[in-house]
Amino acid sequence: MTASSLQTAAARGRIPATVWVLGIVSLLMDVSSEMVQTLLPFYLVSVLGASALAVGFIEGLSVAIATTTKLFSGIIADWTRRRKALAVLGYGLGALSKLAFPFATSVGWIVAAKALDRVGKGIRGTPRDALIADVTPQEIRGAAFGLRKSLDTVGGFIGPLAAIGLMFALDGNVLAIYWIAVVPAFLSVFILVIGVKEPREPVAAKAAALPLRISDIIRLNSSVWLVIIAASMLTFARFSEAFLLLKSQEAGFMPAWIPVTMVVMHAVYGLTAYPAGRLSDAIGRSGILAASVGVLALAYVALAFAGSIPMFLVGVVLWGLHMGLSQGLLATLIADAAPPSLKGTAFGVFNLMTGIAVLTGNVIAGLLWDSYGSFGTFGAGAVLSLIALLIVTLVWRWRVLKSKG
Numbered sequence: 356m357t358a359s360s361l362q363t364a365a366a367r368g369r370i371p372a373t374v375w376v377l378g379i380v381s382l383l384m385d386v387s388s389e390m391v392q393t394l395l396p397f398y399l400v401s402v403l404g405a406s407a408l409a410v411g412f413i414e415g416l417s418v419a420i421a422t423t424t425k426l427f428s429g430i431i432a433d434w435t436r437r438r439k440a441l442a443v444l445g446y447g448l449g450a451l452s453k454l455a456f457p458f459a460t461s462v463g464w465i466v467a468a469k470a471l472d473r474v475g476k477g478i479r480g481t482p483r484d485a486l487i488a489d490v491t492p493q494e495i496r497g498a499a500f501g502l503r504k505s506l507d508t509v510g511g512f513i514g515p516l517a518a519i520g521l522m523f524a525l526d527g528n529v530l531a532i533y534w535i536a537v538v539p540a541f542l543s544v545f546i547l548v549i550g551v552k553e554p555r556e557p558v559a560a561k562a563a564a565l566p567l568r569i570s571d572i573i574r575l576n577s578s579v580w581l582v583i584i585a586a587s588m589l590t591f592a593r594f595s596e597a598f599l600l601l602k603s604q605e606a607g608f609m610p611a612w613i614p615v616t617m618v619v620m621h622a623v624y625g626l627t628a629y630p631a632g633r634l635s636d637a638i639g640r641s642g643i644l645a646a647s648v649g650v651l652a653l654a655y656v657a658l659a660f661a662g663s664i665p666m667f668l669v670g671v672v673l674w675g676l677h678m679g680l681s682q683g684l685l686a687t688l689i690a691d692a693a694p695p696s697l698k699g700t701a702f703g704v705f706n707l708m709t710g711i712a713v714l715t716g717n718v719i720a721g722l723l724w725d726s727y728g729s730f731g732t733f734g735a736g737a738v739l740s741l742i743a744l745l746i747v748t749l750v751w752r753w754r755v756l757k758s759k760g
Contacts, residue, residue, distance in 0.1 A: 370502055373552070374490065376550040378505070380551075382510035386513050386539040387543070389514025391533055392596075393600065397613055405462055406721075409721070415713055415715070415716070420477065421706070439482070442479045443548060446544045448472075452475060453533070454537055455468035494636065496687055497634075497640070501631055501632020501633065501635075504683040505626075511620075512625060517535075519614045578691075579704075587712040589648060591716045592648075599617075607663060607664045619668060621675065622675065623675030627679025635684055648677075649740075655736040
C-alpha cells in the first residue's frame with residue numbers, strides 16, 4: 356500500500372469535524388433540555404396536579420409534533436439542499452422555547468412550551484442527520500452516528516446533575532432552574548452558526564434536487580420501509596422516560612434526587628452508543644438491534660418489580676443500555692438504505708412514523724398507570740417488547756431473503 360493510499364484510508368477512518376461540532380451542539384442543547392425535562396413530571400404531578408395520563412399525553416404529543424415536523428423538514432432539506440439553515444432554525448426555536456418554561460404556571464403553559472420545543476427539535480433533527488450522512492463515508496457511518504449520540508447523552512448526563520445541584524442550592528425552586536437552563540440552549544445555537552459549514556454536494560445530488568412531491572415518499576425503496584416498520588414497532592414498545600421519573604418517586608427517591616434517574620440512564624447510554632456504532636460497522640446492524648430489544652424487555656421486567664432503589668436502578672441501567680444499542684443504529688440504517696437524493700425525506704418519514712407510534716404508546720402507558728399503577732405500565736411494556744423482538748427478527752429475515760432473491 357502506497358503512502359497516498361494509507362493517507363486516504365486514514366482520512367476515511369477519521370470522523371469529520373462537522374460531526375464533532377454537531378455532537379457538541381447536541382450536548383449543550385441536551386444539557387438545557389434535561390435540566391427542564393428531568394424535573395417536569397414531578398412539577399406537573401406534584402405542583403400542577405396533573406395525572407399520569409396527562410404526563411403520557413404531553414410526552415407523546417410532544418414527540419408526535421416533533422416527528423411530524425421532521426417529515427416536512429426532511430423534504431425541504433432535500434429540496435433546498437440547505438441543511439445548516441434548517442438546523443439553525445430548529446435549534447433557535449428550541450432555545451426560545453426554554454424562555455417559556457419559567458413562566459409555566461399551568462398545564463396549558465407546559466403544553467405550549469413543549470410544543471415550541473418539539474417543533475424546533477423536529478426542524479433540526481432531520482437536516483442534522485442528513486448533514487452527518489452527507490459528510491461521512493459509509494464505512495464509518497455507524498461510528499459517526501454513534502459519536503453524535505454519545506455526545507448528546509453527555510449532555511443528558513450533565514443536565515440532570517446540574518438540576519440536582521441547583522435543586523439543593525435554590526431550595527427546590529424549579530422555575531429558577533428553568534431560567535438557568537436558557538444559557539446552554541442559546542450557546543448551542545451560537546456554536547452551530549460559527550462551527551458548521553454546508554458540505555459540498557455531488558453533481559448527481561444537485562441534479563436530483565428537484566421540487567419534491569408526496570409521491571417521492573412512496574418512491575422510497577423497500578429497504579427504507581422495512582427499517583421504518585421495525586423502528587415503529589420498537590418505538591411503540593418503548594415508553595417515555597417520563598415514566599421512569601414517576602417510578603423513581605415510587606421506588607424511594609426524594610424529589611431533589613429524581614434527576615439521578617436520568618444521570619444513570621444517560622451515562623450508560625452515552626458509554627454504549629459509540630462502541631455500538633463501531634461494532635455495527637464491523638459485524639452488521641441487525642443482531643445488535645435485536646439484542647437491544649431483548650434488553651428493553653429485561654428493563655421493563657426489572658422496573659415492574661422494582662420496590663426499592665437498587666432494583667429500580669437495575670432497570671434504569673438496562674434502559675440506558677437499550678438506548679445506546681438502538682438509537683444511533685436506527686439512524687444509521689436509514690442513512691444506509693436511503694437514496695442519496697432522498698436522505699432527508701427518508702429521515703422525515705422515519706421520524707413521522709415512529710412519532711405516531713410514540714404518541715400511541717405513551718397514551719396507552721398513561722392509561723395503564725392511572726388504572727393499574729406502575730406494574731401495569733411496565734408489565735405491558737415487557738410484553739410489547741417481546742412482540743417487537745419477534746417483528747424485528749421477521750423483518751430482517753425478510754430483508755435478507757429479499758436481497759438474496
